[in-house]
Amino acid sequence: MNIRKVLIPIDGTERSMKSIELVKEMYSPEKVKVEIIHIKELVFIDGISISDEIKISEEYGKKLLEKAKESIPGFDVSLYFGFGYAGDEIVKRAEEQDIDIIVMTKSTKKGFSRIIGSVTNYVLKHTDSIVMIVPE
Template identity: 50%
Template sequence: MSKKKVLVPVDGSDRSLVSLEYVKDNFKPEDVEVTIMHVREIVFVNGMAVSEEVRDGEMLGNRVLEEAKKKLPGFNVKTEFTFGSPGDEIVNYTQEDGTDIIVMGKNTNKKFSFLVGSVTAYVVKRVKCIVIMIPEEF
C-alpha cells in the first residue's frame, strides 16, 4: 500500500496549526507523507513587488514552516513555501503533487466575515481530493 499524500496549508496563526494536531492524532507516520505549505501574498507598489517585503516574507514564511514541522515528530514531512494567492497556490500544488488529502482549518470569526473560510471554500470547490476542514473549536 502506498503512502497517502497529505497537504496541510498553514498561515502561521495558532488556528491554522490545529490542523497539524489533527494529522498527528488521526494518521500514522508510516501511512502518510505530509507537506506543510505556507503561501505569502506579495505586496505591489506601482506594479512592482517591494523587495524588502519579499525578503521579509520569505524569512517569516520559512520560520512558520519550521515551527509547524516541529509539531509532527516522527512523520515524513516536507515544506513548501511560495508567493501568490493562497487558494490558487494550494489548488495548483494539489494537482501537480497528486495530493490525496488536504487538512485545513476554517475560520468563522465574525469580524472577518467577508473572508470567512474564503481560502477553504475556494479550495473545496476546485480540488478533486478529500478536504478535511477542522472547526475552530477542535
C-alpha cells in the same frame, strides 16, 4: 500499504496549526506523507513589490514552516513556501504533488464562505483532492 499524501496549508495562526494536530491524531507516521505549505500573498503597488518585503516574508515563512515541521516528529514531512494567492497556490500544489487530502482550518468569521474561510471555500470549489475542514 497505501500511503496517503496530505497537504496542510498554514498561515501562522494558532488556529491553522490545529490541522497538524488532527493529522497526528488520525494517522500513524508510516501511513502518510505530509507536506506543509505556507503561501505569502504579496501586495503590488503600481505593479511594483518591495524586495525587502519579499525577503522578510520569505524568511518568516520558512521559519514558520520549520516550526510546524518540529510539531509533527516522526512523520515524513516536506515543506513548501511560495508567493501568490493562497487558494490558487494550494490547488496547484495539490495537483502537482498528487495530494490525496488537504487539511485546512475553518475561519472564525460569520457567514458561509466566512465560516470556512474564503481560501478554504476556493480550495473546495477548485480541487479534486478530499478537503477536511478542522473545527475550532
